[in-house]
Amino acid sequence: DEIACALKEQFGFEVESIKALGGYEDFNYYTREASSQRELLLKIRTICTPAIKCDIVGFITESPTSDVMRKAMVHLRSHGVPAPKPIKNRNGKYYGCYKFDDPVGKRFLELYTFVPGKTVVDTSWTPKSMEEMAANVGQLCAKVTLALQTFMCELDIPKGIFNPQNFLFFQKYEKFVEDKVTAGIIKECFRMFDENFPIAKKNLRKGFIHCDLSTANIILGEDEKLWVIDFELICRSYIVFELSICVAYIMVTAVQYHGDPILMAQIAIRSYEQLLPLNTTERSFLSIAISARLATSYLSANYQATIQPQNVEYLFAQAGKCPKLLHVLHKRRINQKRKLVAFYMQTYLDLENK
Structure with a gap:
């Protein structure tokens, strides 16, 4: 009433x-x-x-x-x-x-x-339809980024805690993570971000970003269009963070519906780059930014659960999938390093033999 x-x-x-x-x-x-x-x-x-x-x-x-x-x-x-x-x-x-x-x-x-319809995360997906979803969401992310490049408005909140460039703010919430292996991987995410972001940002393009373009904030409308909602975190930042947030939650959705998160991420990124190619620095920094977002989501949910215990189910609906993805990405980084070391060793041996 x-x-x-x-x-x-x-x-x-x-x-x-x-x-x-x-x-x-x-x-x-x-x-x-x-x-x-x-x-x-x-x-x-x-x-x-x-x-x-x-x-x-x-x-x-x-x-x-x-x-x-x-x-x-x-x-x-x-x-x-x-x-x-x-x-x-x-x-x-x-x-x-x-x-x-x-x-x-x-x-x-x-x-x-x-907007009548369902959020992307609440829509049921098969492995095949998930690939189409990842491509469409990746393209939507590029369209949003391109449109916001011409958006002119006065707003200066660089210290906002949800501005992705302030990822290290969440480091103090590590104490709420009980699993030691996951906590160690999150520490590694902090280390990589801290080492790489200050150098990379010189070549990262800036602009307004939605800042929370997740599958929970994209609605598959009854008109079959993808609609963007919830702009509360909009800010000026680096546009690679928009893609990293989008891809992180595409991966979360893939886990929820038993898909391949790495494949879905690759499809989304390829689709994005058809409209808005990344530069070399953005491409190399992207995986660090994706891991940072997953870690941020999980740490934030753990902290919020201590002050909103009645909302635990809601808080971990997506964040609860983040540890699995952090483990997958961590293992992938280790394998890539091993392959790189093996390549250099083989190159060295070949040169020695010659």
Whole structure:
């Protein structure tokens, strides 16, 4: 009833139905407008965050990231990338503030068009259909990256903890990983990132990135199109991180549906490069970035589980697959090193014999 009242007050329409949806920190609701039968997504956000400021007359204003997020969605739509459409309220703004009858009280309300369909991670895949999915998602990642290259907006949050370049921030969560072998592999991920990123970043291209282009944030719509949702982490960073995040979660989805994660990663990367070729540095750094994202996801889930024990199942739905993938990638790196050493040894022996 409170949500229906909030929508009536802020957006001026009666609600026919409301359904709670999953969410991480925000409250998300599917709602259908009574008169037009429009399907909409309502996001209810807490206003108690450091990013939110007060304007000169003391009224609470929204996070600057939220404004950039909506502008990015509009920009992507104008460049042919399917994304939800933000809806203005009765005051002509894309957000409103409503006081709910609970201890938190005031929260922000944002409304978007609802995308009917299933997320890629929640869609059932066969080995063959999974290959097509990996190719399509890889291509979508390239389209998003290319579109955001022309996106102009003021946003400077380089110290945001979810900005991929700040991967080392998560090192302090190692203590929550109980399995010693997995913890050791994660330490190795930190070491490789710490050694390689400062050198590689000189040749890594920059731009706005979605920053969470996972299979949970891509919807296979009823129209058979792939839609991009959840832009909350949008930031300026290095574009190779966008691909690394996308590929990491394609691999997670492959494990979930008993596919070959390495093959799916290769297909996605090839598809991406058909539209947006990587430079030499990006290509060599990509595997390090993928491992970093998998480690970040797993460490974050372990930490969040200590403060949100009621959400353990949700937190580990994807993150729980990360240790297996980290082990696979670690073994692959070892085998590649052995092959490289063997190659150089054989080359040396051949030269000696000559």
